[in-house]
Amino acid sequence: MTPASVGFQCPECMREGQKSVRQPKRFTGARVGFRALPVTFSLIGVNVLVWLSIILTGWHSSVLTQVLPIRFRQFCLGPDDRPVVVPREACAQAAEFGSRWYPGVDDGAVWQLLTSVFTHIDLLHIAVNMLSLYMLGSFLEPIVGRLRFLVFYLISGLAGSVLVLWATDPNAATVGTVGASGAIFGLLGVLVVLFVRAGQSLAPLLPVLLINAGITFFGNGISWQGHVGGFVGGLVVAGIFTQFRADRKAPLQWAALGGFTLVLLAAVGVRMALF
Known part of the structure; x- marks a missing residue:
């Protein structure tokens, strides 16, 4: 088992999942391979770049720790x-x-809805998150495609931020929330949807899901709001893309995705209005 701040990722489970899924296709119908992971490595690169910028500008006292985390x-x-x-x-x-x-x-500071998804403070935090991102990305990006994988990551992270705003006491929320955990949980939700839509058993994923759930709700210093929000966001966007699989239905995919994004942004507006 590989420890991660979002829980644990099981290499054996991931390999078993790869074996149990038929020859991969994009959900537009085109077959793909598992060679290049440009989006996965780009996301990892951005996360690492932000972390290095924080380290080089004062670490815990860096001005970036003031403006990037979501509060x-x-x-x-x-x-x-x-x-x-x-x-x-x-x-x-x-x-x-x-x-x-x-x-x-x-x-x-609405930028914090997404900048927090790329922000880490401690070395262990970013190391295990990026390892988790690589493992999930190496499985998902070749299947769903580069652009869709990027969308899954960003929208899942946004959904996690939205639940952080709704489920955190505003009078006590002076500590910012950071980390790619919400987006990574969203990718885990995407994986669940793909297994279900492919008619595959979820048994290989159950240990990973249960361990992550336990850490989410019982771990110290864990933003359960970000994890749960990201996971639900991943379920929704993966459901949208698998519902409209053919190339001719691509406009419907993006229209539905845009609608979901507007719902998330509206939820932010409503939360601020109610405060």
């Missing part, structure tokens, strides 16, 4: 390292004394 609400971290909810102007006036401004989605 429900903005706050000002005073010289005594105590978070205080004050207007940005007041925080700026105290900057000479060491105060730092941390933007939140409620303050208009």
